[in-house]
Amino acid sequence: xxxVIQEHYGMRxxxxxxxxxxxxxxxxxxxxLVVPLNMNDQELTELYYLxxxxxxxxxxxxxxxxxxxxxxxxFRYEEENFALLKASLFDSRERETDPIGKELAxxxxxxxxxxxxxxxxxxxGQWKSLWEIRLEQLESFxxxxxxxxxxxxxxxxxxxTFPYYIGLxxxxxxxxxxxxxxxxxxxVDSGTVxxxxxxxxxxxxxxxxxxxxxxxxxxxxxxxxxxxxxxxxKNRINECVEFLSSYEGVQKLSPxxxxxxxxxxxxxxxxxxxxxxxxxxxEEKRIxxxxxxxxxxxxxxQYETFLSSMMKQIPLRNHQVQIPKLEWLNDGNP
Numbered sequence: 568x569x570x571v572i573q574e575h576y577g578m579r580x581x582x583x584x585x586x587x588x589x590x591x592x593x594x595x596x597x598x599x600l601v602v603p604l605n606m607n608d609q610e611l612t613e614l615y616y617l618x619x620x621x622x623x624x625x626x627x628x629x630x631x632x633x634x635x636x637x638x639x640x641x642f643r644y645e646e647e648n649f650a651l652l653k654a655s656l657f658d659s660r661e662r663e664t665d666p667i668g669k670e671l672a673x674x675x676x677x678x679x680x681x682x683x684x685x686x687x688x689x690x691x692g693q694w695k696s697l698w699e700i701r702l703e704q705l706e707s708f709x710x711x712x713x714x715x716x717x718x719x720x721x722x723x724x725x726x727x728t729f730p731y732y733i734g735l736x737x738x739x740x741x742x743x744x745x746x747x748x749x750x751x752x753x754x755v756d757s758g759t760v761x762x763x764x765x766x767x768x769x770x771x772x773x774x775x776x777x778x779x780x781x782x783x784x785x786x787x788x789x790x791x792x793x794x795x796x797x798x799x800x801k802n803r804i805n806e807c808v809e810f811l812s813s814y815e816g817v818q819k820l821s822p823x824x825x826x827x828x829x830x831x832x833x834x835x836x837x838x839x840x841x842x843x844x845x846x847x848x849x850e851e852k853r854i855x856x857x858x859x860x861x862x863x864x865x866x867x868x869q870y871e872t873f874l875s876s877m878m879k880q881i882p883l884r885n886h887q888v889q890i891p892k893l894e895w896l897n898d899g900n901p
Contacts, residue, residue: 568644575642577636577650584874585639587774596663597653602780603837604641604648609687611640617688617760618779620681626674627723628770629777646758655777666861667770668813671794674777675787678819690785691758695743699836702736705729725842728864731896732835738842739834739894745891746830750823765790766797767806788824790833799873800837800862807878816885822888825881829890832874838863871896 568590569580578599580592590601604611615632622629630652632640664670671771690697709729712722761783762769770777783789791814798807814820820828841863845856875896881888 602650604706613688627655667806668810672814672817675759678848679757685784732882735835745832746826753821761785761789763791825888
């Protein structure tokens with residue numbers, strides 16, 4: 568790897584060290600992260616300009632792409648593609664941090680100012696079609712497993728539980744459709760920089776940088792919903808309420824935003840990702856996803872209660888939001 572980096576970038580690497588899941592090295596001025604790439608040049612071009620814009624406008628935690636000597640976004644090593652992401656050096660222990668909700672709101676505000684059209688990394692207005700495709704694909708796979716022999720314990724669990732999650736998906740899609748029919752988007756609903764999955768680990772002292780290869784251009788409610796979802800699975804509901812409060816201390820959400828946020832909470836992406844990851848993983852990694860699925864499917868009633876409690880939270884935060892009630896939700900009452 569050291570030899571390949573010197574060949575492509577003209578930089579001498581003295582020593583690698585780990586930052587979270589990434590290999591890294593440094594010189595006198597910058598830190599460099601070696602990150603795997605699984606996107607095309609059109610997506611990389613958009614991420615390149617988006618990250619450079621945010622860095623140039625004052626966010627020193629943003630990573631930008633270091634280009635190769637030939638102006639390429641990355642390099643190939645042992646049959647895989649990688650990029651070098653450049654970051655400013657600073658001591659994370661000395662960094663003053665805002666509450667994560669406030670910091671995310673400021674990040675979203677900056678992303679909305681990006682002056683150019685983004686097409687290839689954008690998911691704005693695409694949730695319905697993407698969810699439908701994902702549901703159809705997994706449903707087709709589920710049907711193939713119904714009569715498969717021999718059947719493993721994970722297969723059995725998947726076969727038995729998937730019909731329930733089909734129902735959740737259909738509810739989420741209908742809720743999204745109703746939102747887009749009933750509510751008018753406002754300025755706050757413009758697209759912005761978001762993460763594939765925003766959690767409490769995304770910005771931490773373990774990795775205090777904003778990794779640009781993890782970004783999409785989407786509605787801000789994506790990050791809010793995914794952070795809220797992980798709060799449930801980590802039993803940190805109070806933390807979720809504080810997170811939303813600190814976010815709205817900077818940026819008030821519109822009725823459209825709140826309903827989009829709720830439709831995303833309804834969509835069981837946690838279930839989908841677990842099942843998909845299991846079948847795409849090597850045999851030694853599958854035990855992790857088997858344990859994870861068992862954890863997920865033992866909590867449907869608790870998740871319904873959680874969804875019901877979040878439904879009651881939203882009107883308390885914004886009296887203009889008339890959020891449609893889902894009668895089938897378990898509200899935790901006997």
